[in-house]
Amino acid sequence: MRVTAVRGHEIASDAFRDAASLAPTSLEQKVLFAKVCGEMIAAHEDLGALALAIAHRREGGILRNYLTYAPADIRRLFVAFNTMESIRTLLDLPNDETLAARLSQENRSVLEQSLNELGRAFKLAAENYLALDGKLVNTYNKIKHGFNLIQRIDLLISADSIDAEWRDQIHVLTGIRRDGRINFTSIERSVEMLESLINATKMCGLAWKEMASLVVWLIDHEVPLSDDGANVSAPTA
Numbered sequence: 001m002r003v004t005a006v007r008g009h010e011i012a013s014d015a016f017r018d019a020a021s022l023a024p025t026s027l028e029q030k031v032l033f034a035k036v037c038g039e040m041i042a043a044h045e046d047l048g049a050l051a052l053a054i055a056h057r058r059e060g061g062i063l064r065n066y067l068t069y070a071p072a073d074i075r076r077l078f079v080a081f082n083t084m085e086s087i088r089t090l091l092d093l094p095n096d097e098t099l100a101a102r103l104s105q106e107n108r109s110v111l112e113q114s115l116n117e118l119g120r121a122f123k124l125a126a127e128n129y130l131a132l133d134g135k136l137v138n139t140y141n142k143i144k145h146g147f148n149l150i151q152r153i154d155l156l157i158s159a160d161s162i163d164a165e166w167r168d169q170i171h172v173l174t175g176i177r178r179d180g181r182i183n184f185t186s187i188e189r190s191v192e193m194l195e196s197l198i199n200a201t202k203m204c205g206l207a208w209k210e211m212a213s214l215v216v217w218l219i220d221h222e223v224p225l226s227d228d229g230a231n232v233s234a235p236t237a
Helices: 004-022 026-055 062-067 071-081 087-091 096-102 105-130 135-144 191-220
Strands: 169-176 182-188
Touching (some): 026 087, 026 105, 026 135, 026 169, 026 182, 071 087, 071 105, 087 105, 105 191, 135 169
Antiparallel strands (some): 169 182
16 A cells, blocks of 8 residues: 555656657647646545544544545645644644653654654645645546536637636636536646646655655554554555
8 A cells, every 4th residue: 555555646647747748639638637637636635535544543543544534524634734733733643751651762853853754745735735725626526527628718708717828728627507607627738837746746645655654663663553552553555
């Protein structure tokens, strides 16, 4: 799991990027570009899901919680993180007294450094995920299921609402209102945006690996992760 969860989105994103560079038509390029965006969103959700599972590990274990999260829970988690002091608080890790009883000063320093690096990555992930508010999840769902690109956005909305560069953008249809107007998400189509999406995907993958490795490291050092002092299942399946 620490291999597939980390590399899965990265492999898919790289494959979509390579295919897009060879795509013979603008439509094919846009479809593949949107798929990269979908992988980026999914990578953020997977990272949030692992954090959520660790925080709720006492309720059935980490792996079970990781496999049963709801997308709405991820957004609430990222919002909550912005009000917390650290990633350690978010993950509900053992207190200083427990750590001091189980870890040497050197190992506590190693843990602190790991948490600081993980916290910085998680902060960026939270900012990315919350940037588009609820539209992000809806866009991801539409890219994965019921995927529709709008080729001629100029025929569906008023001229004063169209970006001058609309022909080079990717417009994902996300809904139709009762009055017939459409809801859509626009994605910039450029090399810079493509690399940005892929880099964000890889960042989430690396943070996921660091978070999973952190749990395994704590278990290996006999740091209790449950209230009764017994360790719960780690994401190592």
